[in-house]
Amino acid sequence: MSLQLGSPTRSRQQALLASRARSLPTRRDIRIASVAEVEYFVLVGRYNTTVGRGVEDLSITLPPNTGYPAQAIRVALRLTPNIECLVLDVPVESPVTLLNGVRFPNLRIFSTNLPHRMLVSFLNSHPFLKALALGNCGRGHTCPLHGIELRDLSDLQCPSRCFVGVVRGPLTTATVNLSRLTSMSSLAVWSLSSSNLHTLTVDYFTNDYDVLSRVIFATPSLRKLRLNEKAQREVRI
Numbered sequence: 373m374s375l376q377l378g379s380p381t382r383s384r385q386q387a388l389l390a391s392r393a394r395s396l397p398t399r400r401d402i403r404i405a406s407v408a409e410v411e412y413f414v415l416v417g418r419y420n421t422t423v424g425r426g427v428e429d430l431s432i433t434l435p436p437n438t439g440y441p442a443q444a445i446r447v448a449l450r451l452t453p454n455i456e457c458l459v460l461d462v463p464v465e466s467p468v469t470l471l472n473g474v475r476f477p478n479l480r481i482f483s484t485n486l487p488h489r490m491l492v493s494f495l496n497s498h499p500f501l502k503a504l505a506l507g508n509c510g511r512g513h514t515c516p517l518h519g520i521e522l523r524d525l526s527d528l529q530c531p532s533r534c535f536v537g538v539v540r541g542p543l544t545t546a547t548v549n550l551s552r553l554t555s556m557s558s559l560a561v562w563s564l565s566s567s568n569l570h571t572l573t574v575d576y577f578t579n580d581y582d583v584l585s586r587v588i589f590a591t592p593s594l595r596k597l598r599l600n601e602k603a604q605r606e607v608r609i
Contacts, residue, residue, distance in 0.1 A: 404430075407440050410440070426454070428478075432445065436463055439463075454476075458481070462485070474494065479500075481503040481504075487507075488506065488534065502524060502527065504522065504528050504529070515531075515534040515538075526541075526543055527546070528543055528545075532548045543564060546567070546573070550575040550576070550577065561590050570593065576599060578601060
């Protein structure tokens with residue numbers, strides 16, 4: 373959102389912005405899709421803290437392969453301490469400290485495309501998450517999230533090679549994504565055998581043999597199943 377400010381003085385512009393910010397109603401959900409919208413939200417939030425404190429559902433989705441002010445993202449997150457749902461999709465070249473020290477006591481749903489090495493501290497600080505959706509892990513041989521404690525988690529979407537390391541409690545909904553050419557979904561499916569799973573989506577390659585029989589054996593309580601056959605060239609690291 374752009375501001376049309378007619379005054380030639382900086383102080384007058386700031387006064388006008390402050391007045392507009394104070395008149396804005398609070399909204400429970402905020403969708404930010406550009407750098408300009410991030411910067412505008414930060415400006416408004418600094419003049420009127422109730423705007424940020426009233427947000428419960430925050431989505432920040434920026435175009436890939438573009439530069440952006442990481443500090444502005446951090447400020448925007450700190451202005452919204454009461455969020456329960458956060459979607460954060462930003463260029464993967466983001467600084468590793470992007471989420472350092474950021475904490476949301478009420479957060480229950482988190483979705484992001486950030487590499488998993490950037491999420492260890494953040495997820496450890498949010499052990500009561502109910503739903504988690506993760507993008508590609510990164511280029512390491514072992515997922516940095518292995519052993520993370522998220523025992524309240526009931527809905528998980530993540531790459532197959534990371535699944536076993538993240539699952540700690542019973543899930544009701546799961547999505548197993550393939551993230552690299554060597555990925556196989558079988559181990560992830562086996563890790564669900566202790567869950568009272570109702571809904572499952574599984575990516576698989578044509579050489580991932582007996583995937584259906586493995587699903588049936590591991591998840592007897594399953595009510596809804598979706599199998600997605602993937603061509604190997606579609607898979608990214």
